Amino acid sequence: MSESLPPEASSPSETTPIGLPNDPLTPAATGATDSPPLPSASVVSAPADNEPPLLPPSPPPAPTSHRFIFHGDEREYFRIWIVNTLLTILTLGGFAAWAKVRKRRYLRGNTELMGHRFDYRANPWRLLVGNIIVVILFTAYGLFGQVYPMVRAIALVIAVVLLPWIVVRSLAFNAHNTTYRGLRFYYQQSYLGGAALYFGQFLLVILSCGILYPGWIRKQREFIIGNHRLGDAFFRFKAPVGPFYVSYLLAGLLVGTAAVAGAVITALAVQRHGGKLPDLVDLLPFFALYGLAIFVAKQLLFALLFNHVWSHTTLDDHRFNATLRTASWLKLQSVNLLAIIGTAGLLYPWAQVRSVRFALAHLEFQPSGPIEKIERLGRADGNALGETASEFFGMDFGL
């Protein structure tokens, strides 16, 4: 839930196993979580009276499509990334909050829809508070947890109980600080909803031995997307669950095949030199194959679910449509992976810009009418309790 839309997908180094709540294998999740910048709408047609003179009075609304355009530049972002990373290190992590805001602002500020950019306005000081809390908690856990095992158990319980709250807070914080044409996004916080999703339904997934996992991922998308709104326009996510199962089945087959193939190779190698136990060298092909399969599966899932999730997301009556081609995405990410590995991570920002640009180029917005009708919800909205709270409690745990 950090960075903007596809960047998560562009960090191919992560290989979290399937099944964790923050599973990167649910890249669509990423897409949607970070969706705040994207889902905003406007219709070119009607607002002829208000629109900039640049746009001539357009013909009445046929279902027009507007592509998302990404203006980011690899070199420019690399410069920003490297300077901010260096400053973060030189300040022993203190600058991290500012670096994060700048990087995120760069990605959102370069994302254009219907002639206007998104903006990210988070106050770095609030992120700093969040960072300090995290550091204190982790240090305390590390020190006391080792000496007093009880602390470990209690901390674990607290962390689990807090998880939905943390997720919801982060979403609200990021939504609140993302704007489009002067309007803020908003995330309807619901701790109970989060708890039901992350405890109740996840328990079902475990009981079903993971069979229900793709369905749970869909629920998760629904929970995240469905609670977002821009002004008085609400996001909705209604998608059939079938493609989720198909995608995860494909990814699972891929990883499973690779694991079996790797195991066979290892077994053959062990047999060849007559040892009873595999040594590390024998295991290398297994890990290589398995790691590669995880990577491909992750990117495959991203591409498949990106299309499915966005094509079933609406903002009131306005629609989205995504046409990311799996093969091209895999090719792009393979090059990214090689570049990142080859430069020991230095080309990470380069890969990020490429990923965002590519994904956004395959996402379009199809307004059903003038988006200028979208207004702030309620006069007092700006000071509504929810938004004030999310502003006050600026937390972003980089989930």
Added chain:
Amino acid sequence: MNAQVTGYWFDGLKLTAHPATLECDGLRVRLTGIETSFETSLAHVSVSDRLGRTPRYLHFPGGGSFETLDNDGIDQLLGAERSDRISLLIHWLEARSRIAAIATLLLVAIVGASTYFGVPVLCRRAALAVPANIERSAGEAALGTLNQWLKPSDLDHTQRRRVLAQLTRLRNASHFATAPRLEYRRLGTFPNAFAFPGGIIVMSNELVLLATDDEIAAVLAHEIAHWQLRHGLQSVFRSSAALLVVTTITGDLSTLTSFAGTIPLTLLQRGYSREFEQDADDYAVQLLKRAQIDTRALASILSKLEKSRPGSGADYSYLSTHPATSERIKRIDPTGTYRELLKPEEPASTEEAKDSPSTDSKPPNPDSQSTKVESLNLVTDADEPPSPLSQTPPTYPLWERVKGNAGTVTLEFVVMKDGTVHNVVAVESTHQAFSDAAIAAVQQWKFRPGKKAGRPVNTRASITIPFTLSEK
């Protein structure tokens, strides 16, 4: 100055974008649009930081904002004093390729330097600060993992008592806060001993049977040194430090979760660095001296271990914790009493020879990637046998090299009239990979052809090529 900036005005109530222009006289800002026009004090307006070519925003009291892509225009209009100096500086840094290049170099240098200098120091401090009970539980976790691969020992009581007696000798000479705990295991192929955090010392059956009493004391002293200097914990910290650096840079906490899982494995796989071995040797020598045990016992057991190590390191080669034995022996025992044990073929060792201490014929350079070609045995009916002009040495197959496999290959081939080599076949080979490499190399060889009655003829020849490894 009648400068103005064009952009859009958003009222914060609707998504509608109103084209507008902005003017500023240094104190007041004037916004002019089709529907909205107003003037306000510059002090009430907040301006977003400049960042790349992203749009700039002016936020007005009441929730309205002005958006423009004209970054330079805004800076000119409002003057530099409006933005705070830090953000101006950061933008200045971000906008320059030369700064980016310098930052890249600095970043690489900092990460590199802290990995090579800072991290070891920090890790030593951290390792020494770990409380003893935690150290012990870390050691037990590691031993538990290792137990999956080790067989229990069937060493009899006499042998165990021998070891215990030596431990007592060392303990009488020096005081440790807690007593080391002895564990015996069977390793299968070659003798070894490990120390785990918390003072757990694992001796292999083979080692106990191989070593004299003094040598057992020497081994114990060395392993005690690893424990007392907390080398195992330092290794763990070192490998996790790398993870922390990555986490800091990418800002991704989720990788931290894998940290806990890596600890037992790291203990097993890391092996001690050369520097740890030297420290442990030095410490052991001191300990032995204090216990009035001949320090040469350490050198002698090292050379015994080296000799007993099988040519093929396939089994447990990753557990090998003792690199560069010859150097270590030289360090412990500069007089060289035991050095020749490493090379029984040449008892009267010369100074130059002492770095290649192994029993079979070796390439002169222990790190050389290729093998030395010897014994060209030519079967020929020619009057004048062919003589080699160029002999490309075969490449040592990486896979076998990593696994520590050695072997020999015997090839037969025909030296043609033109001096090229044809029909290379392996008649004898210990490993497929070796014969492939040997054939590939021999095919490139060039000969002065053999002659019969003064005329070049095809000649049949055979050669045996050894593949041997340096002692790594």
